[in-house]
Amino acid sequence: LGLVEAALAQHQAGAGARLVLRQRGFHEAKILRALCALEHHRDFDRPGERPTLVARIIRVAEAYDTLQRPRGGNLSPAHALAALRRYAGTRYDPVLVQALANRLGRFPPGTLLQLQDGRRVRVRGLVRSPETFDKPLCRVVLGADGRPPPEDTFVDLAEEGRIRGVITPRRPGGAAPHPERP
Numbered sequence: 001l002g003l004v005e006a007a008l009a010q011h012q013a014g015a016g017a018r019l020v021l022r023q024r025g026f027h028e029a030k031i032l033r034a035l036c037a038l039e040h041h042r043d044f045d046r047p048g049e050r051p052t053l054v055a056r057i058i059r060v061a062e063a064y065d066t067l068q069r070p071r072g073g074n075l076s077p078a079h080a081l082a083a084l085r086r087y088a089g090t091r092y093d094p095v096l097v098q099a100l101a102n103r104l105g106r107f108p109p110g111t112l113l114q115l116q117d118g119r120r121v122r123v124r125g126l127v128r129s130p131e132t133f134d135k136p137l138c139r140v141v142l143g144a145d146g147r148p149p150p151e152d153t154f155v156d157l158a159e160e161g162r163i164r165g166v167i168t169p170r171r172p173g174g175a176a177p178h179p180e181r182p
Helices: 003-021 028-041 054-069 077-086 096-104
Strands: 112-115 122-125 136-143 153-157 163-167
Touching: 054 077, 054 096, 077 096
Parallel strands: none
Antiparallel strands: 112 122, 112 163, 122 136, 136 153
């Protein structure tokens, strides 16, 4: 982070902790929530300042979500997960990033895929087994003819269909989405 971004993150963290502490009552969980608000922006590899486990979990989840938003990167779920993996061990706890990847699979829910037969599908399911890590359950968005199916149609890529590539989201003001090699 640059100096401006670091100062903004620190300000937001302090505001979040103050908000938690203003809540009525007192309990150990309240202190832990305040600590998480203060720590969740810290990098994993800062010597002597490793954030709590809950703060590290929040950091990974928040980053994954933000990278998919139009103002945060506008990345597909698969590309957002790849971006987290690039910084695993520095910004993010590598064990938590791997745990997220293991549960979401190679193509996380929400990823738009182009199949070899021309159909476009959106991933709907999480990893069901180690064998289906890269073979998710999907909903057909467009048939091979380019038209939406008349009713909800699902395809289990563990049983049928081959992936041609990931379709990246349209960037604001940019060109239409195109398949990329996964």
